Amino acid sequence: MEDRAITLDDILARKQDTAGAVVNVDEPTVKLVFFSLGNAWYAFRGENVSEVLADCDVFFLPGLPSSLEGVINVRGDIESVIRLRTLLGLPEVDTAVASRILLCQSEAMRSGIRVDRVEEVLDIMESAILPPPHAIPESLRPIVIGIISYQEHMIHLLDLERIFEDYRLGLR
Amino acid sequence: MQQDEELSVVCFIAGGYAFAVEASQIGGMLDTAPAKFTSVEELLGLTAATNSFRRWLRVGERYVEVGEPVALCFLPIGSIYHLPEFIRMRIQLKGIKALAVMDKPVLLVDLNHLFDPIKSPG
Numbered sequence: 001m002e003d004r005a006i007t008l009d010d011i012l013a014r015k016q017d018t019a020g021a022v023v024n025v026d027e028p029t030v031k032l033v034f035f036s037l038g039n040a041w042y043a044f045r046g047e048n049v050s051e052v053l054a055d056c057d058v059f060f061l062p063g064l065p066s067s068l069e070g071v072i073n074v075r076g077d078i079e080s081v082i083r084l085r086t087l088l089g090l091p092e093v094d095t096a097v098a099s100r101i102l103l104c105q106s107e108a109m110r111s112g113i114r115v116d117r118v119e120e121v122l123d124i125m126e127s128a129i130l131p132p133p134h135a136i137p138e139s140l141r142p143i144v145i146g147i148i149s150y151q152e153h154m155i156h157l158l159d160l161e162r163i164f165e166d167y168r169l170g171l172r
Numbered sequence: 173m174q175q176d177e178e179l180s181v182v183c184f185i186a187g188g189y190a191f192a193v194e195a196s197q198i199g200g201m202l203d204t205a206p207a208k209f210t211s212v213e214e215l216l217g218l219t220a221a222t223n224s225f226r227r228w229l230r231v232g233e234r235y236v237e238v239g240e241p242v243a244l245c246f247l248p249i250g251s252i253y254h255l256p257e258f259i260r261m262r263i264q265l266k267g268i269k270a271l272a273v274m275d276k277p278v279l280l281v282d283l284n285h286l287f288d289p290i291k292s293p294g
Contacts, residue, residue, distance in 0.1 A: 059277040062189045062218060063265035071256060073273055080256040111258050168261055 029123040032148070033102065034155060035115040037085055038093075041155040042115075043148065044104065048160040051103040052118050058101075066092075067172070072112055074103065081112040087163065087172050089139050106164045124148060129157060142166070178246040182229065183278065185239035187218035190278045195244060197283050199230040209235035215286040216265045231283045247272045252280070 031046030053074070058081050060070045067086040071078050081101055085092060093116070101112040129146040136144055136156070143166070146157035166172045180195035191212070209228055213220060215236065225240035251272045255263070259271075265279070267286040272278040 059273065061259065061263070061271075061277060061279065062187060063216075063263045063268075064259065065262055065264070068258065068262055071259065071271065071273075071277065076250075078253040078256055078271060078273060080258040082258065109257055111256065167258060170262070 028126045030126050030129070032122055032124050032157065033118065034120040034122065034150070035100070035102065036117045036119055037088065037090055037115060041119060041150075041153040042084075043155050043157045044102065044160050045157075046121065048104050048106065049102050050105050053101040053103060053112065056101055056112075067167075069114055072101065074112075079103065079110060079112050081114055082167065083114050085114070085116075087167065104160055104164075106161045109164045109168065111164070120150075122150075124150075132156070177249045179249065179252060181245050181247055181272075181280065182242065183245045184212070184227070184229070184242045186212045186216060187220070188239075189218075190276060191216075191238075191281050192245065192247070192272065192278050193229075193281050193283050197231055199232070201230070201242065202228040202235065204228075205237070206235045209237050211237045212239075212281075212283075215283070216267065216281065218265065229283075231287060234287060236283060247274075247278075 032043040033046055033049045033052075034041055034043050036042070051074070053072070056072050056074075058070045058072055064070065067083050069081040069083050072081055083092070096116060098117040099114065100118045101114055102118070104111060104113050129148055132141070132144045132147055140156060143159050143162050144156045145159045148155040148157060163172070181192035182195050182198050183190065183192045185191070205226075206228055212218075226237050227240060227242045228235045228237050229242070251274055253271050253273065254260075255268065255271055260268075265281075267282045268279050269282045269285075270280040272280060
Protein backbone atom coordinates (compact mmCIF):
# COMPACT_ATOMS: atom_id res chain seq x y z
CA MET A 1 0.00 0.00 0.00
CA GLU A 2 1.35 3.33 -1.01
CA ASP A 3 2.16 5.35 2.03
CA ARG A 4 1.14 8.89 1.11
CA ALA A 5 0.69 11.79 3.48
CA ILE A 6 -2.81 13.22 3.57
CA THR A 7 -3.24 16.48 1.76
CA LEU A 8 -5.59 19.40 2.19
CA ASP A 9 -7.43 18.36 -0.97
CA ASP A 10 -8.08 14.96 0.57
CA ILE A 11 -9.50 16.54 3.65
CA LEU A 12 -11.73 18.91 1.70
CA ALA A 13 -12.92 16.07 -0.50
CA ARG A 14 -13.90 14.02 2.54
CA LYS A 15 -15.69 16.98 4.07
CA GLN A 16 -17.55 17.50 0.80
CA ASP A 17 -18.76 13.91 0.87
CA THR A 18 -20.10 14.19 4.41
CA ALA A 19 -21.56 17.69 4.19
CA GLY A 20 -24.79 16.48 2.57
CA ALA A 21 -26.74 18.64 0.15
CA VAL A 22 -25.10 21.87 -0.88
CA VAL A 23 -27.12 24.99 -0.04
CA ASN A 24 -27.49 27.28 -3.00
CA VAL A 25 -26.54 30.59 -1.47
CA ASP A 26 -27.72 32.40 -4.59
CA GLU A 27 -31.34 31.32 -4.08
CA PRO A 28 -33.53 34.38 -3.49
CA THR A 29 -34.72 34.95 0.03
CA VAL A 30 -37.55 36.95 1.49
CA LYS A 31 -37.69 38.65 4.88
CA LEU A 32 -40.69 37.58 6.95
CA VAL A 33 -42.08 38.78 10.27
CA PHE A 34 -43.41 35.82 12.25
CA PHE A 35 -46.01 36.51 14.90
CA SER A 36 -48.54 34.54 16.87
CA LEU A 37 -52.19 34.75 17.82
CA GLY A 38 -52.67 32.24 20.60
CA ASN A 39 -50.80 29.08 19.60
CA ALA A 40 -51.01 29.70 15.87
CA TRP A 41 -48.15 31.37 14.01
CA TYR A 42 -48.59 33.72 11.07
CA ALA A 43 -46.30 35.88 8.95
CA PHE A 44 -46.29 39.07 6.93
CA ARG A 45 -43.68 39.92 4.35
CA GLY A 46 -41.06 42.18 5.93
CA GLU A 47 -41.60 44.82 3.25
CA ASN A 48 -45.14 45.25 4.64
CA VAL A 49 -44.00 45.85 8.23
CA SER A 50 -42.24 49.14 8.79
CA GLU A 51 -42.07 48.97 12.57
CA VAL A 52 -42.88 46.83 15.61
CA LEU A 53 -44.33 48.97 18.39
CA ALA A 54 -44.42 48.08 22.08
CA ASP A 55 -45.74 50.10 25.00
CA CYS A 56 -47.84 52.28 22.71
CA ASP A 57 -50.88 54.07 24.15
CA VAL A 58 -53.95 53.31 22.08
CA PHE A 59 -56.65 55.98 22.20
CA PHE A 60 -60.16 54.56 22.08
CA LEU A 61 -62.64 56.37 19.85
CA PRO A 62 -66.42 55.97 20.04
CA GLY A 63 -68.38 54.50 17.15
CA LEU A 64 -65.72 52.05 15.95
CA PRO A 65 -66.42 48.41 15.09
CA SER A 66 -64.85 45.85 17.45
CA SER A 67 -62.17 45.13 14.84
CA LEU A 68 -60.75 48.64 15.32
CA GLU A 69 -59.03 49.21 18.64
CA GLY A 70 -58.48 52.95 18.22
CA VAL A 71 -55.64 55.23 17.16
CA ILE A 72 -51.97 55.62 18.08
CA ASN A 73 -49.61 58.55 17.78
CA VAL A 74 -46.41 57.44 16.07
CA ARG A 75 -44.03 60.38 16.29
CA GLY A 76 -46.71 62.82 15.20
CA ASP A 77 -48.55 60.58 12.75
CA ILE A 78 -51.94 59.23 13.76
CA GLU A 79 -52.56 55.62 12.73
CA SER A 80 -55.48 53.27 13.23
CA VAL A 81 -55.02 49.97 15.07
CA ILE A 82 -56.77 46.88 13.71
CA ARG A 83 -57.37 43.83 15.90
CA LEU A 84 -56.20 40.93 13.71
CA ARG A 85 -57.83 38.42 16.06
CA THR A 86 -61.24 39.91 15.30
CA LEU A 87 -60.56 40.00 11.56
CA LEU A 88 -59.65 36.31 11.58
CA GLY A 89 -62.68 35.39 13.68
CA LEU A 90 -60.61 34.38 16.71
CA PRO A 91 -61.96 34.96 20.24
CA GLU A 92 -60.80 38.13 21.98
CA VAL A 93 -58.35 37.85 24.86
CA ASP A 94 -56.97 40.41 27.28
CA THR A 95 -54.04 42.29 25.77
CA ALA A 96 -50.95 40.46 27.00
CA VAL A 97 -47.65 42.04 28.03
CA ALA A 98 -45.98 40.50 24.97
CA SER A 99 -48.60 42.00 22.67
CA ARG A 100 -47.23 44.25 19.93
CA ILE A 101 -48.54 46.52 17.21
CA LEU A 102 -47.11 45.94 13.74
CA LEU A 103 -47.10 49.16 11.75
CA CYS A 104 -48.08 47.78 8.37
CA GLN A 105 -47.97 49.39 4.95
CA SER A 106 -49.68 48.14 1.81
CA GLU A 107 -49.37 49.86 -1.55
CA ALA A 108 -52.12 52.34 -0.72
CA MET A 109 -52.89 52.09 2.98
CA ARG A 110 -51.23 52.05 6.36
CA SER A 111 -52.40 50.90 9.77
CA GLY A 112 -51.25 49.32 12.97
CA ILE A 113 -52.17 45.68 13.46
CA ARG A 114 -52.41 44.21 16.96
CA VAL A 115 -50.85 40.75 17.39
CA ASP A 116 -50.35 38.64 20.51
CA ARG A 117 -46.58 38.28 20.15
CA VAL A 118 -43.82 38.87 17.61
CA GLU A 119 -41.85 35.63 17.36
CA GLU A 120 -39.07 36.06 14.78
CA VAL A 121 -37.89 38.21 11.90
CA LEU A 122 -36.12 35.89 9.46
CA ASP A 123 -34.81 35.66 5.91
CA ILE A 124 -36.42 32.58 4.36
CA MET A 125 -35.62 30.90 1.03
CA GLU A 126 -38.47 31.63 -1.33
CA SER A 127 -38.59 27.93 -2.18
CA ALA A 128 -39.48 27.26 1.47
CA ILE A 129 -42.81 29.03 0.99
CA LEU A 130 -45.27 26.37 -0.15
CA PRO A 131 -48.70 26.91 -1.71
CA PRO A 132 -51.50 26.94 0.86
CA PRO A 133 -53.14 23.52 1.29
CA HIS A 134 -56.82 23.02 0.57
CA ALA A 135 -57.40 22.07 4.20
CA ILE A 136 -57.00 25.56 5.65
CA PRO A 137 -60.16 27.09 7.16
CA GLU A 138 -62.55 28.79 4.76
CA SER A 139 -62.17 32.15 6.53
CA LEU A 140 -58.40 32.14 6.00
CA ARG A 141 -58.36 30.85 2.42
CA PRO A 142 -58.58 34.23 0.61
CA ILE A 143 -55.81 35.84 2.66
CA VAL A 144 -53.26 33.01 3.01
CA ILE A 145 -50.69 33.10 0.20
CA GLY A 146 -48.33 30.44 1.49
CA ILE A 147 -47.30 28.01 4.18
CA ILE A 148 -43.90 27.82 5.82
CA SER A 149 -42.67 24.99 8.01
CA TYR A 150 -40.42 26.43 10.70
CA GLN A 151 -39.25 24.50 13.77
CA GLU A 152 -42.41 22.73 14.92
CA HIS A 153 -44.74 25.38 13.48
CA MET A 154 -46.78 25.54 10.28
CA ILE A 155 -46.93 29.25 9.58
CA HIS A 156 -49.59 30.93 7.46
CA LEU A 157 -48.13 33.69 5.30
CA LEU A 158 -50.83 36.37 5.08
CA ASP A 159 -51.59 38.71 2.19
CA LEU A 160 -51.61 42.19 3.73
CA GLU A 161 -52.78 43.88 0.53
CA ARG A 162 -55.86 41.63 0.46
CA ILE A 163 -56.54 42.08 4.19
CA PHE A 164 -56.43 45.88 3.90
CA GLU A 165 -58.48 45.93 0.70
CA ASP A 166 -61.15 43.64 2.19
CA TYR A 167 -61.22 45.75 5.34
CA ARG A 168 -61.49 48.99 3.38
CA LEU A 169 -64.47 47.55 1.51
CA GLY A 170 -66.09 46.33 4.72
CA LEU A 171 -65.77 42.66 3.73
CA ARG A 172 -64.02 41.78 7.00
CA MET B 173 -50.40 78.11 7.69
CA GLN B 174 -48.22 78.47 10.79
CA GLN B 175 -47.91 75.51 13.11
CA ASP B 176 -48.43 77.72 16.16
CA GLU B 177 -51.83 78.88 14.87
CA GLU B 178 -54.88 77.71 16.75
CA LEU B 179 -58.41 76.72 15.84
CA SER B 180 -61.22 78.06 18.00
CA VAL B 181 -63.59 75.28 18.90
CA VAL B 182 -66.41 74.67 21.33
CA CYS B 183 -65.70 71.49 23.27
CA PHE B 184 -68.48 69.39 24.76
CA ILE B 185 -69.31 65.86 25.84
CA ALA B 186 -71.55 63.47 23.93
CA GLY B 187 -72.28 59.96 25.14
CA GLY B 188 -69.42 60.29 27.62
CA TYR B 189 -66.81 61.18 24.95
CA ALA B 190 -65.05 64.43 24.07
CA PHE B 191 -66.14 66.25 20.92
CA ALA B 192 -65.58 69.72 19.49
CA VAL B 193 -67.15 71.88 16.81
CA GLU B 194 -65.65 74.91 15.09
CA ALA B 195 -66.63 77.96 17.14
CA SER B 196 -67.71 79.72 13.94
CA GLN B 197 -70.64 77.26 13.69
CA ILE B 198 -72.00 78.22 17.11
CA GLY B 199 -74.21 81.28 17.46
CA GLY B 200 -74.77 81.10 21.22
CA MET B 201 -75.52 78.89 24.19
CA LEU B 202 -78.52 78.48 26.50
CA ASP B 203 -78.50 77.23 30.09
CA THR B 204 -82.14 76.18 29.94
CA ALA B 205 -83.79 74.04 27.32
CA PRO B 206 -85.39 75.84 24.38
CA ALA B 207 -88.81 74.78 23.11
CA LYS B 208 -87.32 72.68 20.35
CA PHE B 209 -83.91 71.03 20.12
CA THR B 210 -82.11 67.88 18.99
CA SER B 211 -79.63 65.97 21.16
CA VAL B 212 -76.14 65.71 19.74
CA GLU B 213 -76.10 62.00 20.51
CA GLU B 214 -79.09 61.53 18.23
CA LEU B 215 -77.39 63.54 15.46
CA LEU B 216 -74.13 61.61 15.75
CA GLY B 217 -75.74 58.20 16.07
CA LEU B 218 -74.40 57.60 19.57
CA THR B 219 -76.22 55.80 22.34
CA ALA B 220 -78.13 57.91 24.84
CA ALA B 221 -76.47 60.65 26.85
CA THR B 222 -74.69 59.54 30.01
CA ASN B 223 -74.35 62.84 31.90
CA SER B 224 -77.28 64.79 33.27
CA PHE B 225 -75.80 68.30 33.02
CA ARG B 226 -76.76 69.69 29.63
CA ARG B 227 -76.41 72.88 27.61
CA TRP B 228 -77.98 73.94 24.32
CA LEU B 229 -75.84 75.33 21.47
CA ARG B 230 -77.40 77.47 18.74
CA VAL B 231 -76.46 76.32 15.23
CA GLY B 232 -78.11 78.57 12.69
CA GLU B 233 -81.79 78.62 13.61
CA ARG B 234 -81.67 75.33 15.54
CA TYR B 235 -80.52 74.15 18.93
CA VAL B 236 -78.35 71.16 19.77
CA GLU B 237 -78.33 69.69 23.25
CA VAL B 238 -74.83 68.73 24.43
CA GLY B 239 -73.28 67.47 27.65
CA GLU B 240 -71.20 69.50 30.12
CA PRO B 241 -68.50 70.67 30.36
CA VAL B 242 -68.96 73.04 27.44
CA ALA B 243 -66.01 75.36 26.85
CA LEU B 244 -64.38 77.53 24.22
CA CYS B 245 -60.99 75.93 23.48
CA PHE B 246 -58.07 76.72 21.20
CA LEU B 247 -56.57 73.70 19.47
CA PRO B 248 -53.01 74.06 18.13
CA ILE B 249 -53.01 73.33 14.40
CA GLY B 250 -50.35 70.67 14.97
CA SER B 251 -52.72 68.68 17.18
CA ILE B 252 -55.37 68.32 14.44
CA TYR B 253 -55.25 65.35 12.08
CA HIS B 254 -57.22 63.83 9.26
CA LEU B 255 -58.94 60.66 10.38
CA PRO B 256 -56.81 57.62 9.45
CA GLU B 257 -58.34 56.00 6.36
CA PHE B 258 -59.72 52.91 8.08
CA ILE B 259 -61.23 55.00 10.86
CA ARG B 260 -62.84 57.33 8.32
CA MET B 261 -64.32 54.40 6.42
CA ARG B 262 -65.52 52.32 9.35
CA ILE B 263 -66.54 54.79 12.07
CA GLN B 264 -70.24 54.52 12.70
CA LEU B 265 -70.73 58.14 13.82
CA LYS B 266 -72.03 60.79 11.46
CA GLY B 267 -70.42 64.14 10.64
CA ILE B 268 -66.91 63.43 12.00
CA LYS B 269 -64.42 65.60 10.12
CA ALA B 270 -61.12 65.26 11.96
CA LEU B 271 -59.35 64.23 15.13
CA ALA B 272 -57.41 66.34 17.61
CA VAL B 273 -54.96 64.56 19.88
CA MET B 274 -53.88 66.38 23.01
CA ASP B 275 -53.65 64.38 26.24
CA LYS B 276 -56.72 62.52 24.95
CA PRO B 277 -58.43 62.40 21.54
CA VAL B 278 -61.20 64.84 20.63
CA LEU B 279 -63.41 64.19 17.61
CA LEU B 280 -64.12 67.29 15.53
CA VAL B 281 -67.67 67.28 14.26
CA ASP B 282 -69.44 69.36 11.61
CA LEU B 283 -72.84 70.22 13.08
CA ASN B 284 -73.90 72.06 9.90
CA HIS B 285 -73.37 68.82 8.00
CA LEU B 286 -75.38 66.84 10.55
CA PHE B 287 -78.34 69.20 10.20
CA ASP B 288 -78.08 69.60 6.45
CA PRO B 289 -75.88 66.88 4.88
CA ILE B 290 -76.91 67.82 1.33
CA LYS B 291 -75.75 71.45 1.48
CA SER B 292 -72.56 70.83 3.45
CA PRO B 293 -69.89 68.60 1.83
CA GLY B 294 -68.96 67.28 5.30
